[in-house]
Amino acid sequence: MKVLITGADGQLGCSLRCEFDKDPELETVYTDVSTLDVTDPVAVDRFMTDGRFDLVVNCAAYTAVDQAESDELKAAALNTNAVGHLARAAARTRTRVIHISTDYVFSGQGYRPYTEKDEPYPTSIYGRTKLEGEALLTSFCPDSVIIRTAWLYSEFGSNFVKTMLRQAKEKKDVKVVSDQIGTPTYAGDLAKAIHLIAKSSAWKPGIYHFSNEGAASWYDFAKAIFELAGKSTEVMPVSTAEYPTRAKRPSYSVLSKNKIKKTYSLTIPYWRDSLRDCVKALDTDA
């Protein structure tokens, strides 16, 4: 099977590289903006026509959630229009697509895990541009799989875990919001799930939710990072109102994983167990 991964230098892309490179049955081509700018429709069409891929996994995205509030054109170019370019090229070349989306498509006013049937209502430019990308993909290439995930971290790139571990070296205490609830998700676990779906004989198009199991606030997440890394840094809870950000984030965005677990017979690790593995790997790297 020949696979194209876009945005492959990002944290999910790097995690996919670790997972896919172990599989001798896959021939994987990794691209990022310097090798395939997904906002260029002509380049996307040519690359996909020449490459004759069986599957494209789109990890390219504009992920600076706050910056997107003042950079809507760029966020839309990457999160919406580029998904349309990939979708059109995929439909023409009969290439399957796995696309990654976000829990930020939801308003966060709920009190139970969001299912794929729940109505999205994004409260940020990032969330809206990602939702519009989902819609373009579904309309041009209905045979696609869209995976909404949340709170990604990994050994790669910049993310909350690495920021907290850096803060532990510089500060005695940190303030972290305690009234936004979601699920930290290890990109390595998502990469494993994508690998399984890519190779599954039971390809079933549609939207799926994937995060690690369980739920936590950013405060809980920070406490766990310091505990697992053996750091004495104090975590002080603050409210979203005390720590305003440019983009409005959902206060509750736990995702129900029932559909993906049932369809693809997946077992998903609890968030703290995966965090332990990642913190250990980062500690070894340090």
Ligand SMILES: NC(=O)c1ccc[n+]([C@@H]2O[C@H](COP(=O)([O-])OP(=O)(O)OC[C@H]3O[C@@H](n4cnc5c(N)ncnc54)[C@H](OP(=O)(O)O)[C@@H]3O)[C@@H](O)[C@H]2O)c1
């Ligand atoms: N991170 C999270 O917490 C989170 C949560 C929920 C969902 N997601 C979704 O999960 C997916 C993967 O996220 P991630 O954390 O791996 O993101 P990431 O680390 O920001 O990776 C995105 C990659 O896309 C690249 N890129 C930017 N412009 C491009 C272009 N024009 N053409 C091709 N590639 C381009 C980026 O390069 P530069 O770094 O040079 O810009 C980067 O390497 C995204 O769809 C994201 O929306 C992420």
